[in-house]
Amino acid sequence: MNKTTIIATIFILFMGFFPFLVDSAWLSIGITFLVFSVVAFSQDIILGRAGIFNMGHAIFFGIGAYTTAILNVHFGFEIVETIPFAIIFPVIIAVLLAGPIIHLRGDYLLVATIGFNIIFEQVLKNNIFDLTGGPNGIFGIDVARIFGYELSSDKAIYYIAFFLLITTLFIIRNLDNSRYGRALYYIHKDEIAAKSMGINVSYYKLFAFALGAAIAGAAGVVFTIQYSAVSPESFNFMQSVMFFAIVLVGGSASLPGVIIGTFVMFVLPELFTEFKESRYLIFGAAMVLTMILRPNGVWPATFGNIPNYLKKKAASLKGEK
Amino acid sequence: MDIFFQQLINGLTIGSLYALVALGYTMVYGVMKLINFAHGDLVAFSAYVGLTIFSQFFGANANSIFTVITIFLFTALIVAFVGVVLERLAYKPLRTAPRLSAVVSALGASLVIQNSIMLIWGPNMKIFPSNLIPNTTWQIGGVILTFTQVIILALSAVLMVALYFFINKTKIGTAIRATAIDQDAAKLMGINVNRIIMIIFIVGSALGAVGGLFIGIYYRGLTFDMGWLYGLNAFIAAIIGGIGSIPGAMLGGLLLGLFNAMISGYISTEWADTFTFILLIIILIVRPTGILGEKIAEKV
Numbered sequence: 001m002n003k004t005t006i007i008a009t010i011f012i013l014f015m016g017f018f019p020f021l022v023d024s025a026w027l028s029i030g031i032t033f034l035v036f037s038v039v040a041f042s043q044d045i046i047l048g049r050a051g052i053f054n055m056g057h058a059i060f061f062g063i064g065a066y067t068t069a070i071l072n073v074h075f076g077f078e079i080v081e082t083i084p085f086a087i088i089f090p091v092i093i094a095v096l097l098a099g100p101i102i103h104l105r106g107d108y109l110l111v112a113t114i115g116f117n118i119i120f121e122q123v124l125k126n127n128i129f130d131l132t133g134g135p136n137g138i139f140g141i142d143v144a145r146i147f148g149y150e151l152s153s154d155k156a157i158y159y160i161a162f163f164l165l166i167t168t169l170f171i172i173r174n175l176d177n178s179r180y181g182r183a184l185y186y187i188h189k190d191e192i193a194a195k196s197m198g199i200n201v202s203y204y205k206l207f208a209f210a211l212g213a214a215i216a217g218a219a220g221v222v223f224t225i226q227y228s229a230v231s232p233e234s235f236n237f238m239q240s241v242m243f244f245a246i247v248l249v250g251g252s253a254s255l256p257g258v259i260i261g262t263f264v265m266f267v268l269p270e271l272f273t274e275f276k277e278s279r280y281l282i283f284g285a286a287m288v289l290t291m292i293l294r295p296n297g298v299w300p301a302t303f304g305n306i307p308n309y310l311k312k313k314a315a316s317l318k319g320e321k
Numbered sequence: 322m323d324i325f326f327q328q329l330i331n332g333l334t335i336g337s338l339y340a341l342v343a344l345g346y347t348m349v350y351g352v353m354k355l356i357n358f359a360h361g362d363l364v365a366f367s368a369y370v371g372l373t374i375f376s377q378f379f380g381a382n383a384n385s386i387f388t389v390i391t392i393f394l395f396t397a398l399i400v401a402f403v404g405v406v407l408e409r410l411a412y413k414p415l416r417t418a419p420r421l422s423a424v425v426s427a428l429g430a431s432l433v434i435q436n437s438i439m440l441i442w443g444p445n446m447k448i449f450p451s452n453l454i455p456n457t458t459w460q461i462g463g464v465i466l467t468f469t470q471v472i473i474l475a476l477s478a479v480l481m482v483a484l485y486f487f488i489n490k491t492k493i494g495t496a497i498r499a500t501a502i503d504q505d506a507a508k509l510m511g512i513n514v515n516r517i518i519m520i521i522f523i524v525g526s527a528l529g530a531v532g533g534l535f536i537g538i539y540y541r542g543l544t545f546d547m548g549w550l551y552g553l554n555a556f557i558a559a560i561i562g563g564i565g566s567i568p569g570a571m572l573g574g575l576l577l578g579l580f581n582a583m584i585s586g587y588i589s590t591e592w593a594d595t596f597t598f599i600l601l602i603i604i605l606i607v608r609p610t611g612i613l614g615e616k617i618a619e620k621v
């Protein structure tokens with residue numbers, strides 16, 4: 001067992017027993033942490049692993065949340081029944097939005113995704129088709145039920161979020177060891193080289209977008225269950241900026257990095273309400289300072305995400321020389 | 322037709338404001354290849370600084386040319402200084418770092434400036450006094466033209482022409498253009514790149530300060546988070562014109578202002594921002610280098 005596995009195991013065990021150790025205030029902070037870390041991980045697939053400058057990630061989180069809310073409130077779906085839609089819609093939107101702009105150079109892509117996020121926010125605020133509820137959003141969303149059993153307690157919601165995090169980590173682990181993960185890694189390292197080696201760059205980039213959007217959409221469902229309400233501010237582009245910053249400040253393509261980033265950006269503010277006023281000032285200063293001291297993030301991935309067996313092979317080849 | 326001419330004047334006014342702010346983005350991008358996300362917040366900051374100078378030192382004694390010039394000069398000086406400090410603290414240490422690090426640093430700096438404004442001046446809207454510039458209006462046909470609009474159009478035109486000559490006819494301007502093309506080669510030619518970048522931040526921030534003051538005078542309501550709105554619009558203007566190109570930023574600003582005004586006049590004000598960003602995305606897809614930008618071949 002290497003260091004990462006040990007840390008991951010301890011982390012997962014701790015998070016698994018967390019609800020039994022704390023009171024209800026801490027429990028809801030725990031849920032927030034789990035949901036936002038899942039979104040941050042899904043952003044990390046796009047930004048950290050594929051190296052696509054996506055600054056509109058809150059869109060997919062928001063579409064997931066709004067899909068559940070709209071289907072439940074306006075069309076009478078059970079929360080559980082909305083889950084497939086809340087995962088598929090963000091994927092469709094991700095492919096439709098990213099498709100035309102995927103070939104853009106980094107900074108242009110970044111601006112285009114900000115643009116999409118602002119359009120998304122305006123669509124929500126202007127109550128399109130009388131579905132999104134305008135600036136106030138949608139209230140009165142039903143509790144989730146599985147086989148008639150109500151999942152309304154904080155503990156139940158916590159374990160839904162925990163299950164989602166485990167699933168996400170499992171997906172990322174498999175991605176890293178798969179052909180897709182390696183393709184993304186090479187595209188990130190050197191796009192032109194990857195292209196000339198026969199990797200279909202646009203296809204894999206869209207794949208990263210779709211996978212990230214699907215996971216963010218699923219996180220949106222849990223967000224809706226937790227608050228039984230959705231509103232445009234939760235998915236505005238400042239949120240996207242936050243997710244963007246979490247991945248890069250924490251360390252891209254690094255699991256501990258993303259966890260640290262989420263903790264600092266979303267959990268610390270909940271703990272210290274005294275500095276509510278100045279908290280973004282402190283975060284801003286911390287972002288600048290972190291980038292100056294550690295341009296690759298607090299806890300960067302040490303060797304990208306090349307699978308272990310390839311690393312060993314490379315090491316043995318070096319030895320032969 | 323009255324709506325058309327009215328929106329034409331409004332659009333040109335807003336457009337010159339965008340252009341003034343866009344110049345700051347485009348110059349920094351041209352030399353450092355960095356989107357200076359903090360520039361919009363610097364613009365908002367300058368509106369607040371101007372407001373404070375006015376209310377602290379002049380109060381009732383408004384309406385004189387001397388007052389107006391003093392406010393503009395001092396605001397430009399203060400904001401230029403802050404711009405240089407911003408570059409020193411947030412960007413200079415990251416010149417050799419991965420590109421995304423500088424982007425995150427710029428976002429961090431933006432948050433710092435925005436929230437400093439909130440902590441200093443409070444989270445509520447501040448109203449810019451109306452007696453800084455005379456309230457004269459003219460009516461030509463059915464179209465209303467205010468003295469403020471005339472001043473904005475005239476002064477922005479003067480500043481842009483001045484900048485054009487500064488960049489194209491002076492020695493420092495030549496050095497700036499050389500640095501924008503190739504920093505290493507410029508260094509070999511004996512150009513002090515650090516100094517050039519400092520000059521760019523001084524000029525860009527000062528122009529942004531003028532833009533910010535005009536935004537205050539024209540719209541009057543100031544909020545601490547307005548920087549992103551004007552900043553993004555100005556940045557879109559820079560992209561439309563071709564980022565890195567100074568005439569491009571001016572042209573892009575005017576075009577975007579006209580586009581905005583026409584959408585607000587004929588279609589809807591609620592969806593105006595949406596149309597702006599749709600325009601941005603269409604331009605990025607069709608011609609990412611903008612109207613006056615050069616096509617850059619990808620390095621292999």
